[in-house]
Amino acid sequence: MIALTTDPGFDFNRTEKYKLSIQVSLDGFSFSVVDPFENRLLATGLFPITISSEKFLGRRFAEWLNDVEVLQKKYAEIKLFYFSEKFTLVPSSFYEFTNQNKVIETAFGKLNNNSVRDNYLPEDEANLIFSVPNSLKETFEKAFPGCIILHPISILSQKIHQNFITDKNERILALSFQNNFFSLLLFVNKKLQIINNYYFKHPNDVVFYVLSVLKSRNISPAKTALLLSGKINSSSEITASLPNYFSQTEFLKASAHYNENIFGEQVQQFTPVL
Numbered sequence: 001m002i003a004l005t006t007d008p009g010f011d012f013n014r015t016e017k018y019k020l021s022i023q024v025s026l027d028g029f030s031f032s033v034v035d036p037f038e039n040r041l042l043a044t045g046l047f048p049i050t051i052s053s054e055k056f057l058g059r060r061f062a063e064w065l066n067d068v069e070v071l072q073k074k075y076a077e078i079k080l081f082y083f084s085e086k087f088t089l090v091p092s093s094f095y096e097f098t099n100q101n102k103v104i105e106t107a108f109g110k111l112n113n114n115s116v117r118d119n120y121l122p123e124d125e126a127n128l129i130f131s132v133p134n135s136l137k138e139t140f141e142k143a144f145p146g147c148i149i150l151h152p153i154s155i156l157s158q159k160i161h162q163n164f165i166t167d168k169n170e171r172i173l174a175l176s177f178q179n180n181f182f183s184l185l186l187f188v189n190k191k192l193q194i195i196n197n198y199y200f201k202h203p204n205d206v207v208f209y210v211l212s213v214l215k216s217r218n219i220s221p222a223k224t225a226l227l228l229s230g231k232i233n234s235s236s237e238i239t240a241s242l243p244n245y246f247s248q249t250e251f252l253k254a255s256a257h258y259n260e261n262i263f264g265e266q267v268q269q270f271t272p273v274l
Helices: 054-067 097-108 134-143 150-165 203-216 237-244 260-270
Strands: 002-004 019-025 029-037 042-046 076-083 087-091 114-120 126-133 171-177 181-188 191-199 225-230 246-253
Touching: 002 171, 002 260, 019 260, 029 260, 042 260, 054 126, 087 097, 087 191, 097 114, 097 126, 114 134, 114 150, 126 134, 126 150, 134 150, 150 171, 150 181, 171 203, 181 203, 191 203, 203 225, 225 237, 225 260
Parallel strands: 019 076, 171 225, 225 246
Antiparallel strands: 002 042, 019 029, 029 042, 087 126, 114 126, 171 181, 181 191
């Protein structure tokens, strides 16, 4: 069952003036609706489930889509995000579109029943290449023809460049969480140096991976800013552990304004895509 939260200003009969963002992962589905004229969050929907395999994503998403009336409305803009666990970054000077399948297969092996997509990261002068299950791609294309599929990490990198990279912040470590894995981005002197995924079962796993990455680059956590986003909140064990090692820690804030009394910490689950 969907957990729908709405602002009093949300008008079901004016959705053609709003922007819709839909997020899909093996942990479930979610969406957010924003009024672009006021840059205000008007609605969120959460449907947390555990999907055992990517091959079931298309069918499960289609079922969910048919059950959620608000998603069947018309919108001024629709963005589709897939939290692919299989991605890699290629400098644009070496990137060739015709070789994107080969790049993914080199990194992850032969991926049957998957397609490959890429998002260009202009600030990093690189292309983020990621896999998408064919069943999900086909469902997206049928329901939302013409909409491209984005990876949330491409949005996270963009926001870091726009809002966090300054002469004072020489080193930034950004972590974006899902239920059992997190994506790590390390920026040094305004350049993206490392991007990777890590699976974890315990908060100590996160601390170990993070500190190991920094140690491999001879970077002191005490001289590094930590930025957190995604499925993590201020009361989690991970949040309690990590700040002990870093010079400063903060959560990525939503770009849109919102009523904290209505949406509260729930909004954190929609960063970085909101």
